[in-house]
Amino acid sequence: GEDVEQSLFLSVREGDSSVINCTYTDSSSTYLYWYKQEPGAGLQLLTYIFSNMDMKQDQRLTVLLNKKDKHLSLRIADTQTGDSAIYFCAESMTTDSWGKLQFGAGTQVVVTP
Amino acid sequence: GAVVSQHPSRVICKSGTSVKIECRSLDFQATTMFWYRQFPKQSLMLMATSNEGSKATYEQGVEKDKFLINHASLTLSTLTVTSAHPEDSSFYICSAKPSGEGYGYTFGSGTRLTVV
Numbered sequence: 001g002e003d004v005e006q007s008l009f010l011s012v013r014e015g016d017s018s019v020i021n022c023t024y025t026d027s028s029s030t031y032l033y034w035y036k037q038e039p040g041a042g043l044q045l046l047t048y049i050f051s052n053m054d055m056k057q058d059q060r061l062t063v064l065l066n067k068k069d070k071h072l073s074l075r076i077a078d079t080q081t082g083d084s085a086i087y088f089c090a091e092s093m094t095t096d097s098w099g100k101l102q103f104g105a106g107t108q109v110v111v112t113p
Numbered sequence: 114g115a116v117v118s119q120h121p122s123r124v125i126c127k128s129g130t131s132v133k134i135e136c137r138s139l140d141f142q143a144t145t146m147f148w149y150r151q152f153p154k155q156s157l158m159l160m161a162t163s164n165e166g167s168k169a170t171y172e173q174g175v176e177k178d179k180f181l182i183n184h185a186s187l188t189l190s191t192l193t194v195t196s197a198h199p200e201d202s203s204f205y206i207c208s209a210k211p212s213g214e215g216y217g218y219t220f221g222s223g224t225r226l227t228v229v
Contacts, residue, residue, distance in 0.1 A: 033217055042119065042206050043157075043220040088156065092218075100147070101208075101218055105156045 004091055004104035011110045018076040020107045022089035025070060032065060033090040033101070034074045043088065046074070084111045115211050116140055119221025126197055126228055134192045134224045136207030142187035143209035147218075148180075151204040160205075163190040197228040 003025045012018045024032070030051050035043040049056045049063045049072075056063045062075040072089055086106040116139040126132050136146055144165045149157040161182055162170040169182035179201075181193040194201050208220040 031217070035220070040223075040225065042222040043208075045217045045219060048217045090218075100159060100162065103156045 003102050004089060006087075006089055006104035006107045008105065009108045009110070011112060012079050014079060014081060014111055014113050016079055018074075018079045018083065018109060018111075020074045020076075020087050020089075020109065022072040022074075022104055023070055024072065024089075024091045024102075026091060026102070027067075027070065031092045032063075032072050033088075033092070034061075034063065035088045035090065037086045037088065037106070046087075079109075079111050081111050081113065084109060115216055115219045117207065117209055117219045117221045119207055119224055121224060122222060123225045124227070126226070128198055128228055129196055131193055131195045132197055132226060134194075134205055134207075134226075136190045136192070136209070136221050138188045138209050138211075138219075141209075141211040143190075143211070144187060146184060146190040146207055146209045148182065148190075148192050149206045149208065151206060151223075153204075157206065160192075165190075194226065197226070199228045202226055202228045 006022045031048050033048040034046045036046050037043050047058050047061050049065050060077045064073045086108050088103050088106045090101045090103045092101050118137045118139050120135050146163040148160045150160050151157050159172050160175045163182045163184040165184045165187055171177045184190040204223050204225050206220055206223040208218045210218045
């Protein structure tokens with residue numbers, strides 16, 4: 001099975017908060033990432049968190065990391081229609097530039113008016 | 114900063130021909146770049162790690178003779194799909210990461226390859 005798991009779909013109303021969850025299995029992960037992919041486009045790095053952090057906030061985005069449970073979440077406050085996309089979490093096991101990323105399957109977020 | 118440019122964004126080719134995809138780091142040097150393949154509604158699958166000045170490292174199950182990778186400079190890696198077949202049709206994405214703290218992996222905009 002995959003090392004990184006995500007729920008596949010999330011529907012949220014415009015203006016509400018979205019929470020996307022991710023679990024990983026490798027306790028040696030050093031960085032955990034959230035990427036956004038819009039249809040036909042590449043991946044846009046939203047934010048990342050170092051494994052010794054519990055939380056990171058960047059404007060409307062809040063990342064929570066529970067190392068004990070190997071659980072990562074991304075909260076999007078005041079969700080807008082432009083937030084509709086697929087969101088991937090990913091982990092890497094090294095800080096070096098040649099480290100590999102392991103991706104989850106992606107969560108399709110649909111924002112309804 | 115940390116921009117990765119990928120070209121072309123879309124290409125259609127005939128079966129049996131070869132297609133080259135370029136990946137450039139515009140404002141940083143990348144000794145290592147990564148090539149991914151993404152099937153519709155699926156996650157990214159790492160194909161190979163491209164190393165500047167040396168051979169690429171391919172993931173298990175990826176044919177190195179089919180997917181030729183050249184990383185001749187610190188800012189350019191190319192992926193050539195040789196003797197393309199319809200089953201090679203896919204979305205190919207490259208990525209790189211600037212060295213140092215405070216940077217994540219940056220991805221190109223992807224190349225949609227259609228083999229007819």
